Amino acid sequence: MQNKLAEISTVIGDKTRINMLCLLMDGRAYTATELSIAVDIAPSTASVHLNKLVEQKLIECLKQGKYRYFRLASPAVAQLLESLMNLTSSLQSIPSTTPDELKYCRTCYDHMAGKIAVDLLSFMKQEAWITGENEYSLTPIGSESLTQMGLNIKEIVTTKSKKRFAYACLDWSERKEHLSGLLGSQLLKFILDKKWCTRHPHSRELIVTPSGKKSLSRYFNITI
Amino acid sequence: MQNKLAEISTVIGDKTRINMLCLLMDGRAYTATELSIAVDIAPSTASVHLNKLVEQKLIECLKQGKYRYFRLASPAVAQLLESLMNLTSSLQSIPSTTPDELKYCRTCYDHMAGKIAVDLLSFMKQEAWITGENEYSLTPIGSESLTQMGLNIKEIVTTKSKKRFAYACLDWSERKEHLSGLLGSQLLKFILDKKWCTRHPHSRELIVTPSGKKSLSRYFNITI
DNA sequence: ACCATATTTCGTTCAGGAACGAAGTATGAA
DNA sequence: TTCATACTTCGTTCCTGAACGAAATATGGT
Known part of the structure; x- marks a missing residue:
């Protein structure tokens, strides 16, 4: 029970993964490569991170041809991230398209x-x-x-x-x-x-x- | 800005610290020793963890004589933990049960x-x-x-x-x-x-x- | 068929940080 | 004062897991 909680929090508790999640906060879906570029890591590394996030159901993956689009798995995840941002009082406004x-x-x-x-x-x-x-x-x-x-x-x-x-x-x-x-x-x-x-x-x-x-x-x- | 977020999340993202935070979810203040016993680590280790949590303003410390009482720093932290628990869909989530x-x-x-x-x-x-x-x-x-x-x-x-x-x-x-x-x-x-x-x-x-x-x-x- | 692009898997390296115990500091009690 | 208890600081050990590149796999385009 708390084990599960610890798992999730360790997955969240990584600089790179948090940055990815922040990018996904706008509600859009991004490809693995895009995300890897955005957070400045190798695609292979990004792949590992994304898999961990999927595993914990924080994001979900939509296959479309050779692309994999990732997006937040649920509003609950967005809420979690929001409460995290509340703590830093740095709720950056979601980039309006x-x-x-x-x-x-x-x-x-x-x-x-x-x-x-x-x-x-x-x-x-x-x-x-x-x-x-x-x-x-x-x-x-x-x-x-x-x-x-x-x-x-x-x-x-x-x-x-x-x-x-x-x-x-x-x-x-x-x-x-x-x-x-x-x-x-x-x-x-x-x-x-x-x-x-x-x-x-x-x-x-x-x-x-x-x-x-x-x-x-x-x-x-x-x-x- | 996201740096701060990453800091906080890495501090949260530790099995031991999450367990401590869970204990503190009851709103009560516990001493460092009590917490170290509860999560089964050496007092010195607990001290380090607690300092990190205080540093990120997730908990706060109240000195009283030779005791240090720790408790959650704000309702916002409780809310964060709650949204984390929501994700695990563990019905230890309080309200419904x-x-x-x-x-x-x-x-x-x-x-x-x-x-x-x-x-x-x-x-x-x-x-x-x-x-x-x-x-x-x-x-x-x-x-x-x-x-x-x-x-x-x-x-x-x-x-x-x-x-x-x-x-x-x-x-x-x-x-x-x-x-x-x-x-x-x-x-x-x-x-x-x-x-x-x-x-x-x-x-x-x-x-x-x-x-x-x-x-x-x-x-x-x-x-x- | 061929090549280009997107992504994953694997093996390796390496840094960060979690844990401990010993020694040091602070406070209360006898 | 002296001792006991609570807690912190320091130095050391050790392990996890983040990152990379190379090679494998999947898909699309031509």
């Missing part, structure tokens, strides 16, 4: 990405429109809400497609999850149809229209 | 604890019956009020005792300060004598009697 347009709203393959998409997913989770960890299912609440919004959910749900229905995709700029899968792509299609956003002619940027601002705010409580 | 009654009103060694005791201390502070940060002194107002209530303050003040007169004890469940020391123990004695509370036969719980309710409300503005 300076949203250059592309970071803000764009496409990622066939679905939306950027801050808006991250906010959108977090709204849908919070309002219990969807459930699940990495693979999502639509709840009756979500189904109804989206239908009322104008999406033909019935059609989407009955679509025969090899595509996964809905899952979490890591955003490359925010490094936070956003909605991917059939639901994500249909949602983008819908938003473009409704002209809440329009495509930028030469990039993957999406431009939110005035009516889009209103609707996004109304349906998803997203302010721009 | 503790019956409400025990949280509400009980003894902590020789004085009262629980929500009532916390309220009581905060009332005494607010009404300027006592002054001080962690070590309290009785003010003339406090002295008079308590005397009027029926406590023999003169006798208590002139008692020769190694015990500290009055100090803040960290509450185990509330994580807030309550009154400990000679004054605290005498107050409990008084309250039991007056039958404002009675002891539960097999636990540290205190049961507030009907007349206790009236008196606590009248003298300390505490509603139950």
